[in-house]
Amino acid sequence: MAGTIRIRNINFILLLVFLSILLLVAIFISLFIGSVDITLSEFFQVLFGSKTDDTLSQIIFEIRLPRILLALAVGGGLSVAGAVFQAILMNPLAEPYILGISSGGAFGAVLAIALNLSFILVQLFSFAGAIGVIAIVFMVGKRFGELEPNVLILSGVMVGAFFSAIILLIMNFLDDSFRFAIFYLMGNLSVADSSSIYYVLICSIVLSLILILNSYKYNVLSLGSEEAKHLGVNAKLIKNSSYLISSILVGAIVSVSGIIGFVGLVVPHICRLIFGIDNRIILPVSFFLGAIFLIIADTISRIVISPSELPVGVITAIIGAPIFIYLLKKKFKMSNR
Numbered sequence: 580m581a582g583t584i585r586i587r588n589i590n591f592i593l594l595l596v597f598l599s600i601l602l603l604v605a606i607f608i609s610l611f612i613g614s615v616d617i618t619l620s621e622f623f624q625v626l627f628g629s630k631t632d633d634t635l636s637q638i639i640f641e642i643r644l645p646r647i648l649l650a651l652a653v654g655g656g657l658s659v660a661g662a663v664f665q666a667i668l669m670n671p672l673a674e675p676y677i678l679g680i681s682s683g684g685a686f687g688a689v690l691a692i693a694l695n696l697s698f699i700l701v702q703l704f705s706f707a708g709a710i711g712v713i714a715i716v717f718m719v720g721k722r723f724g725e726l727e728p729n730v731l732i733l734s735g736v737m738v739g740a741f742f743s744a745i746i747l748l749i750m751n752f753l754d755d756s757f758r759f760a761i762f763y764l765m766g767n768l769s770v771a772d773s774s775s776i777y778y779v780l781i782c783s784i785v786l787s788l789i790l791i792l793n794s795y796k797y798n799v800l801s802l803g804s805e806e807a808k809h810l811g812v813n814a815k816l817i818k819n820s821s822y823l824i825s826s827i828l829v830g831a832i833v834s835v836s837g838i839i840g841f842v843g844l845v846v847p848h849i850c851r852l853i854f855g856i857d858n859r860i861i862l863p864v865s866f867f868l869g870a871i872f873l874i875i876a877d878t879i880s881r882i883v884i885s886p887s888e889l890p891v892g893v894i895t896a897i898i899g900a901p902i903f904i905y906l907l908k909k910k911f912k913m914s915n916r
Contacts (some may be wrong), residue, residue: 591860598867602651605871609647609878610639614886649768649776650877650891651870653836654846656783658869660825661843662850662862666797667818668728674844675829677732679739681840683712684833686742688763693749698872701763702775702834709830712738717822726818766839766892768877775835786828787866790821791875797821797858799863839892841899842869848906872898 611617615638625635655677663676664673689707691701715738720731726743746764756805762770796817799807802813829843846869850861876894 588595594854595863595867598864598871602867602871602874605649605874606651609650609874610643612878613638613643613881638686645773645776645875646768647874648780649836650873652776652780652783653832654842654869654871654873655833655866656779656787656828656832656869657839657843657877658846658865658872659787659790659862660829662847662858662865663797663821664843665847666858666861667726667800667821668731669729669801670732671848672844673728673732675826675833676733676739676838676840676843678789678826679712679716679737679742680709680735680826680829682739682742682746683837684709684830685764685838686746687711688834688837689746689749689753689760692760692763693753695756698770698772699775705834706830708742709826709833712742713823713826713830717819717826721819726822731822746847762890763837765890766837766895768836768888769888778792779831779835782831783828786831787862789824790828791820791862791866793817794862797862801856837890837892839873839895841895841903842873845899845903845906846872848903852906 586893611619611622615635617635617639621635622639625639661674664675665671665837684705685708687704687706688701690708692702709786712735716731716734717726719734719738720726724728746861750757750760759770796807796812799810800814800817802810807814847861847865850868854860855866873891873895876898877891880889880891880894883894
């Protein structure tokens with residue numbers, strides 16, 4: 580038994596090392612590709628100071644690298660949050676957008692844009708809107724002090740639909756800010772400043788790590804609240820705290836990146852299809868795969884109509900929707916065998 584556990588741990592460590600290498604490869608590819616292609620030799624010349632090209636240095640270290648780090652934080656954080664929502668609510672369709680958090684953040688941002696506020700205030704309004712929706716859905720979704728999955732999801736859908744309608748109403752009164760609001764609603768990684776990027780990166784890593792450290796408890800929750808209690812897990816506490824932590828994580832992400840759909844829904848499904856249902860594996864793997872997926876999607880969004888670019892949310896939807904439909908059909912076929 581001890582030998583089996585040791586082998587399993589070694590395999591898990593090797594998997595994380597492999598995913599780390601893939602993440603680094605995705606980062607380097609994204610650094611080199613864009614409206615201005617950079618060769619490997621030029622990169623190392625700029626990195627070690629043997630080539631004093633201010634333009635290349637600015638492209639690499641002031642434009643592309645911060646954006647890649649933002650994609651890492653957003654993709655990883657959304658994937659972990661989606662995996663946690665699916666685990667605690669025991670619903671494969673649970674994800675930030677369905678729970679209304681993204682709509683609340685978008686409402687706050689569009690309201691700030693309509694008021695012609697600065698970008699930092701747009702972020703603050705967005706985060707406040709997300710927190711407001713979190714509080715509303717949390718209060719409505721509780722029953723006897725514990726989250727009721729079906730009520731929570733329905734509440735999220737209804738609250739999200741309400742704020743989506745308000746967003747459309749506000750956008751009727753926008754003029755010059757209309758294009759920026761559209762880009763925000765479709766998900767965009769190009770507008771954040773460097774201070775916002777590092778704040779989201781730290782927030783994403785820290786909150787994701789807290790959720791990952793509790794991943795074994797999500798396995799216990801799948802056995803039911805009573806069984807979890809017998810095994811020493813307070814189901815009510817872990818559900819409530821995990822929902823709030825995941826929601827705050829999503830709120831912080833949405834305040835900077837806008838609405839980027841399908842990442843928190845598709846990536847955890849891919850992880851479960853490949854690696855099984857053990858949340859101790861699913862959550863950390865989801866972070867890596869989500870980061871890789873969004874870095875690649877953002878790179879595509881930058882080059883597909885270069886020198887212009889598409890909102891990254893468009894790319895994630897185009898890629899994510901067919902993948903999710905394929906996974907659903909495959910799962911349905913397997914369940915009927």
